[in-house]
Every structure is written in C-alpha cells, then in structure tokens.
Amino acid sequence: MSIVSNNLKRVKPSPTIAVTTKAREMRAAGKDVIGLGAGEPDFDTPDNIKKAAIEAIQKGDTKYTAVDGTPKLKKAIRAKFIRENNLSYELDQITVGTGGKQVLYNTFMATLNKGDEVIVPAPYWVSYPDIILLAGGRPKIIKCDEKNNFKLTPEKLKKAITKKTKWLILNSPSNPTGSTYSKKEIEEISKILIKNKKIYILSDDIYEHILYDDFNFFTIAQIDALKSRTLTMNGVSKSYSMTGWRIGYGAGPKEIIKAISKIQSQSTSNPSSISQAAAVEALNGTQEFIKKRSDSFKERRDFVVDNLNKIKGLSCLKPEGAFYVFPNCKKLLGKKTKLKNDQEFVQKLLEKSQVAVVQGSAFGLDGYFRISYATSMENLKKAIERIKSFCESLN
Numbered sequence: 355m356s357i358v359s360n361n362l363k364r365v366k367p368s369p370t371i372a373v374t375t376k377a378r379e380m381r382a383a384g385k386d387v388i389g390l391g392a393g394e395p396d397f398d399t400p401d402n403i404k405k406a407a408i409e410a411i412q413k414g415d416t417k418y419t420a421v422d423g424t425p426k427l428k429k430a431i432r433a434k435f436i437r438e439n440n441l442s443y444e445l446d447q448i449t450v451g452t453g454g455k456q457v458l459y460n461t462f463m464a465t466l467n468k469g470d471e472v473i474v475p476a477p478y479w480v481s482y483p484d485i486i487l488l489a490g491g492r493p494k495i496i497k498c499d500e501k502n503n504f505k506l507t508p509e510k511l512k513k514a515i516t517k518k519t520k521w522l523i524l525n526s527p528s529n530p531t532g533s534t535y536s537k538k539e540i541e542e543i544s545k546i547l548i549k550n551k552k553i554y555i556l557s558d559d560i561y562e563h564i565l566y567d568d569f570n571f572f573t574i575a576q577i578d579a580l581k582s583r584t585l586t587m588n589g590v591s592k593s594y595s596m597t598g599w600r601i602g603y604g605a606g607p608k609e610i611i612k613a614i615s616k617i618q619s620q621s622t623s624n625p626s627s628i629s630q631a632a633a634v635e636a637l638n639g640t641q642e643f644i645k646k647r648s649d650s651f652k653e654r655r656d657f658v659v660d661n662l663n664k665i666k667g668l669s670c671l672k673p674e675g676a677f678y679v680f681p682n683c684k685k686l687l688g689k690k691t692k693l694k695n696d697q698e699f700v701q702k703l704l705e706k707s708q709v710a711v712v713q714g715s716a717f718g719l720d721g722y723f724r725i726s727y728a729t730s731m732e733n734l735k736k737a738i739e740r741i742k743s744f745c746e747s748l749n
C-alpha cells in the first residue's frame with residue numbers, strides 16, 4: 355500500500371515537466387537552449403514597488419496580518435475594481451491569497467463536493483483540471499476550435515451543462531492561446547448562464563493588463579445578472595512582473611470569500627506581509643509600467659506571429675492578449691515527418707534545434723504548441739531561425 359493518498363493519486367504529474375527537465379539537462383551539459391516555456395514576464399518588478407516592500411520591512415510590517423489580507427490591500431483592490439472594471443465590492447467580498455493559484459485552489463476546495471462538474475474550455479491553463487480533481491470535483495473539458503480563436507461558444511457551453519455543473523471557468527486573455535473575449539462574446543455566453551441559475555463562474559483575469567491593439571477588456575462580473583454568481587480572480591504576478599512575490603486576489607459572493615478564509619486560516623494563514631505592502635503600491639501607485647511593457651510585448655508578438663506564418667507547415671493566429679501564441683503544427687505531423695503527435699514535435703525541436711516550447715496536448719488540445727514570447731527580441735530572433743530550419747528539415 356502506498357503512503358500517498360487516493361485523492362492525490364487522481365492528480366497527473368505535470369505534462370510540461372518532460373520538456374522542462376530535458377531542457378535543464380541539456381543546459382547543464384553546456385548546450386545553448388533557448389527557453390520559450392516560461393509563464394512569467396522577463397521584466398523586473400518596478401522600483402516603486404520594491405521600495406514599498408523595503409519600507410514595510412523597515413517599518414516593522416513583518417508580523418501576521420489578517421488571514422485573507424490587510425485592510426489596506428483590500429481597499430486598494432476595491433479601488434482597482436471600481437477604477438478599472440466599474441465593479442463595486444464590500445471589503446468582506448474580497449480575499450487575498452498567496453498567488454492567484456491559491457485563490458483558485460481555495461475556491462474549489464471550498465465549494466466542490468464529490469462528482470460536481472466544472473466546465474473547463476480547452477486549451478486551458480494546466481493547473482485547472484488538477485486543482486478540480488484534488489478538490490474532489492470532475493473537470494469537464496470542452497475543446498474549443500481554432501476557427502473560433504480557441505474560444506468557448508454559447509452552443510458548446512449549452513451542450514456541456516448537466517445537472518452536476520457547478521462552475522464554469524473563463525480565462526481571458528488566455529493562457530495558452532492569448533485569445534481574449536470581447537464584451538459581445540461575453541454577453542452571448544452570459545445569456546446561457548443567466549438561464550442556468552445554479553452555475554457559478556470563475557473568471558481568471560490574471561492577464562487583464564497584457565492587451566494589444568486597443569482591445570477593451572470586459573469581465574463577466576460586469577454582467578449585472580451574473581455578478582452575484584461570479585468569483586473574479588486576479589493578481590499582481592503578471593501585471594506588475596511580481597510572480598515571485600505571490601499575491602493574488604479574488605472578489606465575489608461573501609459566502610465563498612468566508613469559506614476561502616476558513617481554508618486559508620487552517621493552511622497557510624496570511625500571504626507575506628511584505629508582499630502585501632508591495633501589492634498596495636502596485637495597485638495604488640503609478641501605472642506607467644503597464645503601458646511601456648505592453649508596447650514591448652506587442653513588438654515581440656508581431657515579430658513572432660509574422661515570422662511563424664512564413665514557415666511552411668506552421669500557421670499561427672495573432673492574439674489580442676497575454677504573452678503566448680499557440681501555433682498549429684498539424685501539417686508537420688504524420689507519416690511523412692514521422693512525428694506522431696505534438697509531443698514528439700516539441701521533443702525533436704528541443705533535441706535537434708535546442709528550442710524549448712510546450713506541446714498543445716499539455717493544455718488539452720493536440721496538434722499545437724505554446725510559445726511564450728516573454729523573452730528578449732534577441733532570443734526570439736534566434737529561436738525563430740531555429741524553428742524555421744527545424745521545420746524545413748521536416749518538409
């Protein structure tokens with residue numbers, strides 16, 4: 355008998371590990387591997403935010419805080435929602451966790467009973483299905499088509515709903531595709547959800563501030579009839595280049611927020627007091643960084659997409675958000691190239707050309723791969739050259 359619990363046995367090891375482990379081994383062996391797998395901005399945390407953290411240490415803000423966030427940070431989050439999303443919350447409708455990931459984890463731990471279903475549109479962020487499984491629920495994966503920019507349609511949503519559906523996850527802009535839902539698309543999906551009154555919506559807005567081409571961000575809690583059933587998750591990780599500080603937050607129904615606090619009180623307690631002070635400055639301080647950084651990401655997105663589309667056998671949509679693209683490599687799979695699937699494609703790309711990307715099947719959709727362009731233009735130029743030579747060698 356294994357010491358490992360049955361609950362944990364249901365969770366799969368991360369499918370992205372194979373590529374990242376191999377890339378690490380190759381680097382250790384002195385190979386010049388270009389990593390396009392990272393899920394974090396390559397920019398440093400802005401100085402005003404670092405300064406706020408140093409001041410917090412010097413002032414003695416180094417003790418336990420309220421379990422689910424300091425009143426100061428909750429007030430900054432409340433102001434953010436009013437300012438940017440026209441959404442108003444009481445402080446007891448807001449929770450702060452150790453990263454957006456903990457907010458998600460706590461939400462599902464707090465609300466799922468055995469067999470409850472959560473609709474997860476694919477391609478999805480790799481952690482959703484496993485967090486749902488850990489919490490005893492059932493991820494209901496709905497594959498979304500490239501021809502609809504990998505987005506969930508009202509028809510697909512309607513078909514996926516059963517008596518057991520408890521939650522729908524929406525992630526816009528999306529990891530791994532960068533696709534972003536317009537106000538109109540959210541309104542169309544909302545019509546189905548308004549009719550199905552028992553379903554809650556988890557809106558993962560973590561990439562809200564990484565948007566291009568003047569795209570107007572809209573989040574589902576802005577639909578009045580759904581606000582009382584929506585938990586909006588967001589955080590400072592991606593917006594302010596603060597992945598290591600571990601601050602995420604959620605806003606929504608009081609009952610869920612209270613239950614999340616209960617779990618947090620018996621697990622991690624409060625997120626770091628110093629990181630919370632830094633997050634207050636991130637939200638209340640100057641927002642100039644966001645604009646400058648997005649311009650730089652846009653230049654990289656345009657370069658990567660335009661050049662991928664020049665490579666025979668690949669095709670790539672131009673997404674409106676996040677720092678990922680999700681090229682289609684189906685034409686390079688099969689008998690002619692002797693590559694059975696996208697996993698073999700990324701493995702061979704790494705072995706032969708030393709570029710590390712992640713296979714689409716890790717995100718629930720075969721025949722694609724994910725590139726993170728959160729790296730320097732110099733790296734991207736080299737990587738594109740290598741991907742081109744690799745694909746040409748297959749053709």
Ligand code: PLP
Pocket residue numbers: 393452453454455456479525528529558560589590591597601602
């Ligand atoms: N949601 C999505 C879609 C993500 O890509 C990530 C991080 O990669 C998270 C949530 C979690 O972010 P955090 O670092 O705040 O835990």
